[in-house]
Amino acid sequence: MRIAAGEFRSRKIVAPPGDDIRPTSDMMRQVIFNMLQKYGLPADAIVLDAFCGTGALGLEALSRGAASCVFIDKSRKSIDCCRENIASLKVDGKTRTVHRDVLTPGSAEAPPASLVFLDPPYRKDFIAPALAALAACGWIAPGAVCVAEAEEGACPAAPEEFALLNSRSHGGTEIFFYRYAG
Numbered sequence: 001m002r003i004a005a006g007e008f009r010s011r012k013i014v015a016p017p018g019d020d021i022r023p024t025s026d027m028m029r030q031v032i033f034n035m036l037q038k039y040g041l042p043a044d045a046i047v048l049d050a051f052c053g054t055g056a057l058g059l060e061a062l063s064r065g066a067a068s069c070v071f072i073d074k075s076r077k078s079i080d081c082c083r084e085n086i087a088s089l090k091v092d093g094k095t096r097t098v099h100r101d102v103l104t105p106g107s108a109e110a111p112p113a114s115l116v117f118l119d120p121p122y123r124k125d126f127i128a129p130a131l132a133a134l135a136a137c138g139w140i141a142p143g144a145v146c147v148a149e150a151e152e153g154a155c156p157a158a159p160e161e162f163a164l165l166n167s168r169s170h171g172g173t174e175i176f177f178y179r180y181a182g
Helices: 026-039 054-065 077-089 127-136
Strands: 046-050 068-073 095-099 112-118 142-150 161-169 175-178
Touching: 026 054, 026 095, 026 142, 026 161, 026 175, 046 054, 046 127, 054 077, 054 112, 068 077, 077 095, 112 127, 127 142, 127 175
Parallel strands: 046 068, 046 112, 068 095, 112 142
Antiparallel strands: 142 175, 161 175
């Protein structure tokens, strides 16, 4: 896997072997970030990469001009992999990792995010509860754009304060873009 664009373009990031972590492909990240340009993102965004896995989405955002990123995952393997990728890109000063369940995140430990990525395990219906929990605990800023990944054909219901802006299908994956009313 490689960072697709920006300051770290073509730099490798690692993913652990096995099926425990399903990183967002380079091509899918390109689709996501092309869509985010419509909203002026990720320039100067405060990013939250929830269910971060390798950290590919948050690191791509940093490469493309985001100000900072918090990575959250309950898997120790994911957090360790994410930290390795953060260190290899030398962005420690712009990042924070939180080893915690996204569905019970506790009070925000950083400024609220203006750009949120959610890439939960497929077929678990985690998108709505994760958005609700993160918003209730102060992790998401009013007006934030939230990008959620799900298996193609899924129609995740978002909490009512999250308006669907757009969606895209690509290669068996569906991407949903929401705006948080706050």
